Amino acid sequence: MKIERVERIKKTTAVHLAMEAKEALKKITEDFPDNPDTMGYFYSLLHKFYIQGEMPNDCSEVIGTMCIQVPEELIYASGARPVRICSGSYVYDQTGAEFMHAKSCSLVKATLGMLNIKNMPFKDSLSAIVVATTCDQKKKAASMLEDIGYKTYVLEMPSIKDSEEARVYWQSSVKNFAAALEDMSGNRITKKGLSEAVMKANRARAEFRRFNNLRKGAHNLIYGKDAFVVANGYFFDKIEHWTDALAKLNAELEQREAKGVCVANKHAPRILFTGSPAIFPNLKLPLLIEQSGGVIVADEMCSSSRLLYDPISFDEGNLYDMIPAVADRYLKPCTCPCFVKNDDRKRKLKEMAKEFGVDGVVYQAFSGCNPYEMEHKAIAKMLETEGVPMLYIETDYSPEDTGQLSTRVEAFMESIKNRKRSKLQRGIS
């Protein structure tokens, strides 16, 4: 009897998830003209994963990762494929809400909701889940996952990243993780394996940087919603395939640039998106922004740029040098708000606003996500002195507030347009 009930829950949720994903994908593809042809690969990735419930591109062993501080290179070097398990689904948010307290953030609720139902496309190849001790909710999630019955590895992370002690602690934590991966997989992490993994990941990052550079220009070559789709694909796709597909997209964008094709006119407000991650299907806020005439040209989020920006460099190609190099990459440049002091995020946003010619910043904070909620004041203050307007939006995965949000977003876009116009007029007179 009980098994039958579980199977029914799985079936019903799968239907709801497919419906949710279909609607989001429809908005992404149909509400906007001129989607690049090579985006097709990424749309089909999402379609396959969320609607058909299948893993794209063959995979044998999967290690689930929660938070971007989990070093992917080590997982690759151990012969497994990392899959980022943070979920953006409202359906799973609701299933998670059945056993989690109301104030937990949508992302954690959805992720645990998903893992509790155990119906992910990679469920059969999932050998363990790695949780970095970032925010409180992720920390407690780790122990809840163990209770659900997952093999869970807790990657210990310091709350401060600037001190020598923190770095030493993190280095040894990553070293232990490498050893644990060897135990789990039965494969040794070799010098060759790790340097190839570093290269593989670096290639993906190089391609992502090229993509971001293409978005810097005044011609809006691509919408931000597509950039988020691309980044979301990275969560679960085979990295080489993903990199190749992005290279093709970049080539198409370069052609567009040469031909002068753009998706939005040059007066469209250029938006920098930051805060709690926008993970498919929950692209509610990004879509609202672009439906209101804005274009998201850059982001500072752990589901996209923060995940894919920093490459690794090592000095000596030996494990004793490469593992610390890998470790450093996941701690030092990380701008996650779970750190006590996070001036780096301010500096990063300031620099991005300048480099991408940004007209305004939209800051998304999921209700219950303390770190982002608390950090927003400091960011707002910094942006104010820089003369960049910011819209702070507290929301969650539920579609219920779309109406209210659209008023705010539209008002923000209008205020940016007015500002731009009067700047232009002042320039003329």
Added chain:
Amino acid sequence: MRKIRELVYSADINRFRLYSQVVAFGLLMYGGYLAIDLGANLPTFACAFVGDGRGGTCYLYPLQHQLNMPLAQFIGGRGVAFLTGLITFVLFFMLFNKAWCGFACPLGTIQDWTTKLRSRLGIRYSAYSERTFHGLIKIKYVLLVLLILLSLGMSNAVPGIGKLSEDFMTPYCMICPGRTVLPLFNGDIKQLVVDFSSKTKLTLTALGMAVTGTFFVGAFAKKRFFCLFCPMSALQYIFSKAGLLRLIKDGSKCTKCGNCSRVCDMGIREIADDVVSKNILQDDCMMCFKCVAACPEEKCLDVRFLGLPVFSSTEQGFFKRMEGKVKDEN
């Protein structure tokens, strides 16, 4: 022009540096045979104890000799010689700034070779903790001050002690591993001895032998081990603000990823953590520019000569060099 710049910025600076070091090594160690003489005021360890082969002389040697005179004579003719020596040294130094250490110093080159050997053997290197590092970097200034005071002390009486013995002649050279190691490359092993002729000489040469031993052991365990204690480096740093070659950092572009600091042979942390200073040259920097090569941010670290761009960190260069590196390793 842009193409050339792109090519240079994507170049493997480490290989270029290796070539430069080999050329400098040949010039400074064997140039003499070709009648090359770059003078006696070089801001690098072109050791005076290397016989006919040397193509120039380390400034510390004449400096110690020149300081060995009564203070009153500094305003006379000998003072002028001292001044000309110093000015020549500074001019030589200004030209390449600390790059003398990274690209020319024979003692540095030997340490780099030792490092290469260790890395090939797959033996882990050591590094100092931040606190130890900041304690150790003061030593070279102590050595520099001693070098000056001891030299002056031979001609000027200190109340209560009197003049120092002439056995203190070129006191730093006596303990410098350059004196013992570099002549070996000319087949000269004479310096590898302990001088028992006086107590002072015994102490100094014994210390010199100990330092030599430490030099090799240290250089094997720790990249550029000796440079942290080098009084030449201390003397240089006094003038490095006037150097024509500069290392500039644009802190706003820095993500503090730490790549630069991790590849730094000297273990300088400020290069990654300081996002305020523009002139980022630290006193232990040897301007090898490994940091620039390891920086993935566009124009975040920038090498300039007289304000003109020479080498700069670029995304493209970074990824190209990393590809090359992994290919070399496998």
Added chain:
Amino acid sequence: MSVKYFAGIDIGSTAIKIVLIDEAGNIVAHQTSPTGSQFHKNTLDSFHALLERTGTNKNNVAYITATGYGRKLFKEADEFVSEITANAAGARIIGKDCGTVRTIINIGGQDSKAIMLDDDGHVRNFAMNDKCAAGTGRFLEMTARNLGVKVDELGDLHLNAKGVPLTINSTCTVFAESEIISLLASGHEREEIIAGVQYSIAKRIVRLAKRIGIEDMVFFDGGPAMNKGLVAAMEDELLRNVIVPEIPQITTAIGAALIAKEAFLAEGGKVHA
């Protein structure tokens, strides 16, 4: 060439506000009617009634800008603009005689907002309470209904309160309702209850406004701004005087009409004046 008119239509949750301005930007006519359940039809009816009343030919209305929650449903509009931008545009012009408006506090039927303007009078920042009815016109309606008075009477009753206003602790409209009923049951004066309710609304909105910062001059509009008692409570809580326009309900519609005129000019339209 006949004279051109521009219309601003604010379709709010409670009322539809329509303003007609001429080429010089003067208000020709305005009209307020209840929104009801049929947004589109009621808006169209009201618009036609206004045209008829003023004897204006529909063809002379050169540009229509719709704003408010229901704006997207009014397909006849030439342009849509959010109520925040429209409100700012209206308040800037109406408040001009008293000084430069820097802060706007607007209480609507189902939301309340605080808007901060920059030197050019453009929206610099804003905050909205849009998730529940607390601190909105709906809260006042509920109070009036429970006390058996008309919404229009609340202001005078508040000012007539003799004793200390009663504290209303609940911000939620539903809980506040039962609190009010129990206060009535324990024999309290309705004037004091009303004053208490209005203070609680004012406090809540000022807290919202503080999030973006409050600067002089403060402009207070929206239907509830007609309520003198609420205005007094707002001034107490804000620790400063506020400007309340003559007809506080139509500021946003005026703004929309002005935006209609600008848009018309921007698109190459010509006017005589």
